[in-house]
Amino acid sequence: MHMNEIINLMLAPFCECLVLVGIHSYLGLHVIRRGIIFVDLAFAQIAALGLTVGFLFGIMPDSVAAYWISLAFTLAGALIFSLFRSMESRIPQEAIIGLVYAIAASLMIIVIDRAPHGAEHIKEILTGDLLFVKWDFVISAAVVYSIIGIFHYIYRDKFLAITENHGGKNTRAARAGERIAQNPSGMKLWDFLFYASFGVIITHSVRTAGVLLVFVFLVAPAIFTSLFWNGWRDQLIAGWILGTIVSAGGLFISYYADMPCGPSVIMFYGAALFAAVPVYKFITKSDRGGEDEPAIAAESPNNG
Numbered sequence: 001m002h003m004n005e006i007i008n009l010m011l012a013p014f015c016e017c018l019v020l021v022g023i024h025s026y027l028g029l030h031v032i033r034r035g036i037i038f039v040d041l042a043f044a045q046i047a048a049l050g051l052t053v054g055f056l057f058g059i060m061p062d063s064v065a066a067y068w069i070s071l072a073f074t075l076a077g078a079l080i081f082s083l084f085r086s087m088e089s090r091i092p093q094e095a096i097i098g099l100v101y102a103i104a105a106s107l108m109i110i111v112i113d114r115a116p117h118g119a120e121h122i123k124e125i126l127t128g129d130l131l132f133v134k135w136d137f138v139i140s141a142a143v144v145y146s147i148i149g150i151f152h153y154i155y156r157d158k159f160l161a162i163t164e165n166h167g168g169k170n171t172r173a174a175r176a177g178e179r180i181a182q183n184p185s186g187m188k189l190w191d192f193l194f195y196a197s198f199g200v201i202i203t204h205s206v207r208t209a210g211v212l213l214v215f216v217f218l219v220a221p222a223i224f225t226s227l228f229w230n231g232w233r234d235q236l237i238a239g240w241i242l243g244t245i246v247s248a249g250g251l252f253i254s255y256y257a258d259m260p261c262g263p264s265v266i267m268f269y270g271a272a273l274f275a276a277v278p279v280y281k282f283i284t285k286s287d288r289g290g291e292d293e294p295a296i297a298a299e300s301p302n303n304g
Helices: 004-033 039-056 064-086 093-112 118-127 133-154 156-166 171-181 184-228 232-256 261-287
Strands: none
Touching: 004 039, 004 093, 004 133, 004 156, 004 184, 004 232, 039 064, 039 093, 039 184, 064 093, 064 171, 064 184, 118 184, 133 184, 133 232, 156 184, 184 232, 232 261
16 A cells, blocks of 8 residues: 555544544643543543433434434533532542443443444444544544633633642642632532533544543543643643654554554553653652652642
C-alpha cells in the first residue's frame, strides 16, 4: 500500500484522536485533582447502557436517536453525582461513582442478554470502531468539544474553584471554592454543569473510541504530566503533546501490526507511562537528594 493510501486510511482516526486528546487532557486534570478517577468509566458505562437500551429496541448505536437516548442517561448520572457531592463528608464520592458504575454495568448485561448479537455490541462499546470513523463525525466531535471547551474557559474560575476546593488545597482557587460551597445551591449547580458537560463529551466519545480508550485518554495524560510539570497550563500543554505523539505511534503500530486502533493507542500510552517512572525517579533523586515529591503536590492553578 502506498504512503498516500496509508494517510487516507489513518488520517481521520488520527484527527479524531487529536480531538479527543484536546478535551480529555483538560478534563483529566480536574478528575485527578478531584480524586474521582473512575467517573469517566461510570459515565461511559451509563452512556453505553443508553446505547444498549436503544439497540434492544432496534435503534442502531450510530444513529441520532441512539445519541440522544445515551445523552439522557448520562445527564441523569450527572445529576446523581452532583447531588451526592453535598454528602461527601459522610459518603465518599468515589464510592457513589463505583456503585453507579456497577449498577449501570449490571443493567447493561441484563439488557444485552435480550438483544440480538449482544457479544458483538459489547465488544464495539469497549474497544470502539476508531478505524472506520467518518469525517462528518470528526467534525461534529470537534464542534461539540469546542463548545464545551469555550464554556469551561469562560467560567474557568468557577470550575477551578470547585475542583481545588474538592481536594482541600490551600490555594486561591480553593478559597474561592470555599466561598461557593457556602451556597449549597450554587455548589450543586456548578457541580452539575461540570458533570453534565463531562457527560456530553463522554457520550460523544464512546461511540467511536469505546469505553477503554476514552478512559485512557482522560487519565493517562494527567498522570504522566503530573510527574514532571506543575500548574494547569504546563500540564495541559504537555498532555496535548504527549497525546499527539502517542496517537500517532499507536496508529502506526496498529497499521503495521494489523491490530485494532483503540487497543494499540492504549498500549502505547501504557509504554509511555512505564517509561516515565524511572525517569521521574532519577530526576527527583537528583534534584531533591533522594526524596520523591510528586510535582502535583506543589501545583497551583496559577502556575505557568
